[in-house]
Amino acid sequence: MTDFSVRSDNVDIEQIMRQIRSRIREKRGVDYTEDEIRELANVKLEKFLDPRGVRSDLLEQFRRKREASLPPAYNFEDTTLYESHRGWLRFLRRLLRPILLMFFNPNVVTNALHMQSKLNATQAALEPLYYEVIHNLVLETTRLGIEVKNLKMRVESMSSRLDFDERRARALEGVVQYRPGAVPPLQPPGASGGADRPLTEAEQAERRSRRRRRRGRRRPGDRFDGAAGPREQGPRGGRGPEGPEGSGGGEGARDHGAAGADTAEDRGGARESGAEGATGTGDSWRDPGEGGSGN
Amino acid sequence: MKLAVVVQRYGADINGGAELHARYVAERLSRHAEVEVVTTCARDYVTWRNEWPAGVDRINGIAVRRFPVRHERRPDHFGRLSRRVFDHPHSIADELAWLDSEGPASPALVRHLARTAADRDFVLFFSYRYYHAWHGARRVPAKAVLVPTAERDPAVALGIFGTTFRGVRAVMYKSHEERAMIHAAAGNQDVPGVVVGVGSEVPAHTDPARFRNAYGIRRPFAIYIGRIDENKGCKELFAFYQRYAATFPRGLDLVLVGSAIMPIPDHPRIHHLGFLSDRDKFDALAASDLLIMPSYFESLSMVALEAWALGRPVLANGRCDVLKGQCIRSDAGLYYERYEEFAESLYSLESNGPLHARLGQNGREYFVRHYEWPVIERKYLDMFARLKREEADGRARMPMERLPGWLSRRRRDQPAAAELLAAIPSGAVMPGRDSEGDLSQSA
Numbered sequence: 001m002t003d004f005s006v007r008s009d010n011v012d013i014e015q016i017m018r019q020i021r022s023r024i025r026e027k028r029g030v031d032y033t034e035d036e037i038r039e040l041a042n043v044k045l046e047k048f049l050d051p052r053g054v055r056s057d058l059l060e061q062f063r064r065k066r067e068a069s070l071p072p073a074y075n076f077e078d079t080t081l082y083e084s085h086r087g088w089l090r091f092l093r094r095l096l097r098p099i100l101l102m103f104f105n106p107n108v109v110t111n112a113l114h115m116q117s118k119l120n121a122t123q124a125a126l127e128p129l130y131y132e133v134i135h136n137l138v139l140e141t142t143r144l145g146i147e148v149k150n151l152k153m154r155v156e157s158m159s160s161r162l163d164f165d166e167r168r169a170r171a172l173e174g175v176v177q178y179r180p181g182a183v184p185p186l187q188p189p190g191a192s193g194g195a196d197r198p199l200t201e202a203e204q205a206e207r208r209s210r211r212r213r214r215r216g217r218r219r220p221g222d223r224f225d226g227a228a229g230p231r232e233q234g235p236r237g238g239r240g241p242e243g244p245e246g247s248g249g250g251e252g253a254r255d256h257g258a259a260g261a262d263t264a265e266d267r268g269g270a271r272e273s274g275a276e277g278a279t280g281t282g283d284s285w286r287d288p289g290e291g292g293s294g295n
Numbered sequence: 296m297k298l299a300v301v302v303q304r305y306g307a308d309i310n311g312g313a314e315l316h317a318r319y320v321a322e323r324l325s326r327h328a329e330v331e332v333v334t335t336c337a338r339d340y341v342t343w344r345n346e347w348p349a350g351v352d353r354i355n356g357i358a359v360r361r362f363p364v365r366h367e368r369r370p371d372h373f374g375r376l377s378r379r380v381f382d383h384p385h386s387i388a389d390e391l392a393w394l395d396s397e398g399p400a401s402p403a404l405v406r407h408l409a410r411t412a413a414d415r416d417f418v419l420f421f422s423y424r425y426y427h428a429w430h431g432a433r434r435v436p437a438k439a440v441l442v443p444t445a446e447r448d449p450a451v452a453l454g455i456f457g458t459t460f461r462g463v464r465a466v467m468y469k470s471h472e473e474r475a476m477i478h479a480a481a482g483n484q485d486v487p488g489v490v491v492g493v494g495s496e497v498p499a500h501t502d503p504a505r506f507r508n509a510y511g512i513r514r515p516f517a518i519y520i521g522r523i524d525e526n527k528g529c530k531e532l533f534a535f536y537q538r539y540a541a542t543f544p545r546g547l548d549l550v551l552v553g554s555a556i557m558p559i560p561d562h563p564r565i566h567h568l569g570f571l572s573d574r575d576k577f578d579a580l581a582a583s584d585l586l587i588m589p590s591y592f593e594s595l596s597m598v599a600l601e602a603w604a605l606g607r608p609v610l611a612n613g614r615c616d617v618l619k620g621q622c623i624r625s626d627a628g629l630y631y632e633r634y635e636e637f638a639e640s641l642y643s644l645e646s647n648g649p650l651h652a653r654l655g656q657n658g659r660e661y662f663v664r665h666y667e668w669p670v671i672e673r674k675y676l677d678m679f680a681r682l683k684r685e686e687a688d689g690r691a692r693m694p695m696e697r698l699p700g701w702l703s704r705r706r707r708d709q710p711a712a713a714e715l716l717a718a719i720p721s722g723a724v725m726p727g728r729d730s731e732g733d734l735s736q737s738a
Contacts, residue, residue: 010626011626011650011654011657012626013623013626013627013628013629014623016629016643017630017640020629020636020639021636023639024635024636024639
């Protein structure tokens with residue numbers, strides 16, 4: 001269940017962390033931090049999106065263009081036309097304003113420009129929001145791309161696991177199939193005296209010795225030692241059936257289990273289903289699924 | 296030997312990191328020397344309001360001499376000055392104004408130190424970033440031993456503190472990461488220094504069953520001890536734990552000890568016990584399976600050391616350089632930087648008995664080797680002996696650098712401290728596993 005064994009007196013935390021990370025990487029396929037996702041969103045977008053449709057430096061260009069194209073903040077009021085830093089000129093313009101009005105009506109121009117300056121201000125306020133929306137969309141798209149990639153890997157993993165299970169099921173069926181003459185057909189209870197008849201001394205001894213032989217065949221690697229988890233002792237990780245296909249399947253089960261579903265979440269799911277909830281023995285300590293006492 | 300311990304606040308009920316550290320060190324060193332604590336009348340570290348009477352007091356058998364603070368801190372003004380010196384090019388005068396604004400400004404305390412310096416062998420200044428340490432160390436540089444208690448914040452890169460780090464007789468660091476950061480910021484490799492940390496009063500016997508009965512905690516649990524605060528990484532801890540709990544419905548519970556200043560999720564497996572007495576705290580730690588330290592910034596986690604002292608492994612936030620470094624050097628804790636690592640590491644500690652036992656044992660050994668009080672005391676006494684030897688040998692010490700003149704001091708030639716800090720390398724320091732307390736550099 002856990003990823004590493006503690007066999008000697010020395011543990012190396014960095015090595016354990018490397019193992020933990022490699023397990024996570026194995027499971028997730030792609031392992032990105034938030035910063036890396038941001039970096040990818042800014043630089044290597046074409047890896048995840050259609051390069052013909054979206055420019056990889058979209059955000060950078062957007063930001064640059066926006067900064068370059070921003071007009072200076074310009075307020076246009078009714079006095080703007082007549083303003084001057086020279087006081088006497090300002091006074092003269094104000095004095096001659098009635099004469100100007102005789103030629104054309106500057107108020108219309110003033111109103112239009114005033115309105116335009118207000119529109120500019122509104123637009124300037126909205127642009128950062130547009131930028132933020134686009135930025136977030138790009139980030140989210142990148143994240144989704146990664147997620148899709150991960151999901152694809154998981155589907156592949158699940159399908160290979162399913163293939164294996166089907167092969168194993170077929171192998172098991174082959175082992176237990178009825179062979180005439182080898183084993184008497186099953187009889188309902190009480191139909192013949194043989195099923196309920198008490199075993200003789202010789203039969204009991206034979207059963208005991210058979211059981212002992214079976215125990216003796218267990219390999220030392222089947223013992224839970226911290227590196228191998230209960231899953232590896234459980235049905236999936238146990239020895240395969242003894243048929244030609246079955247024995248290969250047993251090994252495959254161990255390999256497959258290690259590569260495919262060893263992260264904590266998967267283990268939790270497995271425990272929930274109860275299929276792999278066997279607790280370890282010997283060196284094993286406590287399985288969270290069992291909720292044993294702490295101290 | 297006569298020593299003075301100078302710290303910004305001091306009291307039996309003050310539990311701030313540096314202040315508690317100073318009290319522990321003063322009380323321990325009082326077994327070997329005559330110790331006087333010199334501090335202010337302030338109790339509150341935000342306002343520095345004078346709350347204790349000026350004069351001499353005794354706390355746990357130690358003489359404590361208090362001096363009034365000249366002015367309280369004005370948060371707006373301090374915030375404005377902080378932005379100026381941290382984020383913009385500025386002058387030395389700006390930094391001095393920032394220091395004065397930060398407080399606790401107590402010129403009377405500094406005058407007292409200068410007046411009594413001849414009667415003392417050494418003066419230990421705690422917390423480099425406060426008024427008392429900067430002005431005090433400049434007034435008595437020949438006796439000054441600095442305990443910086445520095446965290447990775449922009450203040451460490453301010454120009455005025457470089458002179459302090461380079462000008463004191465010795466620096467007692469809390470961690471390797473702190474030493475590396477200060478070396479990079481101030482270039483004080485020539486100043487004698489030692490990574491000493493701080494010990495803890497861990498009881499010889501704990502009673503986990505008593506704790507379980509008293510608080511009705513039946514299930515195995517991981518524990519967090521400290522202020523329950525977003526700045527301590529608790530928000531992330533809650534988010535991660537809730538995901539973990541959903542994945543492992545019968546996994547470890549989470550017990551929180553400490554006052555909460557953020558909402559705690561309403562979750563059947565999260566138990567908040569509030570502030571506990573030391574006895575309850577240690578019993579809780581002994582009853583736990585492991586300690587979780589989600590904090591991003593720690594100069595030294597005393598509670599992690601206490602967990603190790605009791606043989607409990609630690610699961611720490613790997614983004615905190617100090618915690619990560621300690622986990623690696625001690626081989627007594629795992630660390631995480633994101634949820635997947637949190638889940639895998641917690642699960643490993645929870646389910647792998649041999650690993651749990653080995654990390655616990657490593658932690659106990661690490662504590663005994665580096666953080667038991669006799670070890671800490673010995674490091675201080677060795678440093679004092681070394682400084683005395685150097686004095687007797689007539690070996691020259693670096694003089695405290697003078698501040699620039701009136702005009703130069705006002706020249707805006709100091710870069711933004713935040714930029715300087717960003718250029719300082721970060722990350723856990725990995726020296727030899729047994730060199731926790733090695734002297735950094737000979738004088």
